Amino acid sequence: MFGYYRLAAAVPNLRVADPAFNARQIIGQLAEAAAAGAGTVVFPELSVTGYSCGDLFFQTALQKAAAQELASLARATVEHPVIAIVGLPVLIGSRLYNVAAVLQNGRVQALVPKTQLPNYREFAEKRYFSAGASLDGRTVRLDAFDYDIPAGTDLLFDGGGNFQFGVELCEDLWCVVPPSCRQALNGAKLLFNLAACTEAPGKAAGRRERVVQQSRRCSAGYLFASAGIDESSTDTVHAGHALIAANGELLAENDRFQRSGSLIYADIDVDRLNNIRLSDTSFNDQPAGTGCRRIMLGSVPEAPDWHYASLVRQPFVPPPGPAQTEQLQDIVAIQCAGLAKRFLHTRAERLILGVSGGLDSTLALLIGCQTLQLLELPNDRLLALTLPGFGTSSRTYHNATALCRQLGVELREISIRDACLQHFRDIGHDPALTDTTYENAQARERTQILMDVANQQNGLLLGTGDLSEIALGWSTYNGDHMSMYAVNASIPKTLIPALLTHLGGSGGEAVAAILRDIIDTPVSPELLPTDGDGNLQQKTEELIGPYELHDFFLYHFINFNAEPAKLEALARQAFDGIYPAGQIRRSLKLFLQRFFRQQFKRSCSPDGPKAGSISLSPRAGYKMPSDASPDAWLAGLEQ
Incomplete structure (x- = not known):
């Protein structure tokens, strides 16, 4: 579905040195994975024999039994149509290799030998196995098979479309330049690791970090399956750790030390990985090194549904927990650092801000105060102006003024009603006609006042517009569209409540209570008159749709270049x-139309710091012509 593939990492039950038993366990998990819609399953290192056979690896009986069960496992991929990647010892000539066998459609498609052989006290693999590079460029004929099998560390597997993968084994990941790096640079979007890690306190955390980091380094999906508790416990213990990560995000992880084996899944968006690489010049500038032989496989089906897909409704908002606190602190620090630099550079004496009691101006107000504290200046160096107009509600007015008083900033009120009525008379506009002219005149009058007060006070006018509004062009050109420094320019609407809650935590209960009510207030530009009871007549999300939908579209459209049909399906x-x-x-239609047609506003937007994953700045963010047509995208949505 839209480039998503279901992948699995398996840890089967095992008997050391019993290939027949182990093959049955592997086939059982193959059947389970196939029934769940998985296209590929990776098993642990030497999973056919067990990793801890010791000198039994030299025994001809074990080698022959492993080869015989490899044939039965290959046949099982006909009944259970998945790609299986299993580990076993393979004798080639007079050398024994620790290999990963890639199986599909009843055949052994290739053998990938281990590149780095560890020589630890607990297990010295060089005692048993030969290094895999000696097989590069070769095909081999095994006794149990009547066809030649590609073998070597130089193999890349192609299942059609963007489904290309590479294979490495355990220690390969821990070397200076893992084989998976070369595989990724040669086109592998998915990387599979067959491992047999022993356990020690704290070791799992380092293993998890390594897998996640490698997935990010390679802009790839990375699946890791390590030998389980049924390995010999003569001197060490294995825990059966399985992990699935993609582009720096951990998607799935099992519970270690399971006694009944485990099988984990993730639906990975391989098309997204390809798009990430398309725009990542640091990835594309890396030399691929020596080429890889491409092994063409049968086509791999996409995931049948979204059951194991990591789809977050508010992708800009970090999940609750310590990581969220750290990320919110970083965002605030970036906003404040950017504003402090501009404040000092311009030699301004004050910060000027129009406050409305809405989310955006409230965040700008708090950031302004934080910046003044950073510069060891009092909060009253910030001059906040409330500029009530025809649509100002008592709720937002009182929240704005109460918050300013709690924070100790200077507060001034200037009504724009009379000035706007005079302006309507000047241009011959009937104030009873509450159209675009009626609305935009108020926004531009507010901006005129704020700019002139900033000049009067030798101040720096803070912009309040957020990333979501900038994406949609939901601002008045040369009105609230303009400022002297746009502190919220890369903050999406859905993130602001979390930032306000975070910032309000240190302001006392009175501040926190005001912020909670601001968060609960419907988003509105408040440009149309309220009803007889003072209630809002104009609610933004009733006009353009929910901001969490627009932020979802924006995240996937900009970060991953998702096509419209995929955006709709994901949403x-x-x-x-x-x-x-x-x-x-x-x-979605409205998002696409406005994103294209409102680019002209972004082409002349004020400076503002990038504090998140997306910036729409025409200088250091998203670059597009102001007159690009959205028709191709809209047509794609109708297909």
């Missing part, structure tokens, strides 16, 4: 039961 899965399909499609 329908992520928001299943929350928004109906029709609403998702309408919101």
Whole structure:
């Protein structure tokens, strides 16, 4: 489905030196994985014999039994149509190799030998096995098979489309330049590791970190399956650690020390990995080194559904926990550092800000205060202006003024009503006609006042517009679109509540209570008159759709170049039961139309710090022509 493939990492039960028993366990997990829709399953290192056979590896009986069961495992991939990657010792000539066998459609498609052979006290592999590079460029004929089998460390596997993968074994990942790096540079989007790691306190954390880091370094999916508790415990213990990561994100992990084996899955977006590489010049600038032989496999089916896909509804918002706190602190620090630099560089004496009681201006207010504290200046160096107009509600007005008083900033009120009425008379506009002119005149009047007060006070006017509004062009050109420094320029709307909650934690209960009510207030530009009871007549999300949908589209559109049909499918899965399909499609159409047609506003946007994964700055962010047509994208949505 749209480039997603279901992959599995398996840790079967095992008897040391009993290939027949082990093959049955592997086939059982193959059947289970195939029934779950997996396209590929990776098993631990030497999973056919067990890793801890010791000098029994020299025994002809064990070697022959392993070869015989390799044939039965290959046949099983006909009944259970998946790619199986299993580990076993293979005798080639007078040398024994620790290999990964890639099986599909009833055949052994290739043998990948281990590149790095450890020589530890607990297990000296060089005692038994030969280094794999000696097989590069070769094919081999094994006694149990009537066809030649490609063998070597120089193999790359191709299952059609963007489904290309490489294989390495355990210690290979821990060497200075893992084979998976070369495989990735030669086109592998998926990397499989067959391992047999012994356990020690703290070792699992380092293993997990290594797998996640390698997936990020290679912009790839990385699957790791390590030998389980049934290995010999003569001197060491194995725990059966299985991990699946993609581009620096851990997607799945099993519980170690399971006594019944384990099987974990993840649906990995391989097309996304390819798109990440497309825009990652540091990846593409790396030399691929010596080439890889390409092994053409039968086509691999995409995932049948989204059951194991990591689809987050609010991808800009870090998940709760210590990591969230750290990331929110980093965002605030970046905003404050950028503002402090601009404040000092311009030799401004004050910060100027229009406050409305909405999310955006509240965040800018808190960032302004934090920046002044960083510079060891009092909060009253920030001048906040409330500029009530025809649509200002009592709720937002009182929240804005109460928060300013709690924070100790200077607060000034200037009504824009009379000035706007005079402006309407000047241009011959009927104030009863509440159209675009009526709305934009208020936004531009506010900006005029703020700019002039900034000049008067030798101040720096803070912009309040957020990333979501900038993406949609949801601002008045040369009104709230303009400022002297846009501190929220890379902060999406869905992230602001988390930032306000984070910043309000140190302000006392009075500040926290105001912030909670601001978060709960419907988003509105407040440019149309309120009703007779003072309630809002204008709610942004009723006009353009939910911001969490637009932020979801923006995240996948910019970061991964997702096509419109895929954006819709991802959103329908992520928001299943929350928004109906029709609403998702309408919101997506509007997103695409506005993103293209409002680029002219972004082409002349003020400076602002990049504090997240996306910037739409025309200088250091997203670059596109102001007159590009959205028709090809809209047509793709209709297909």
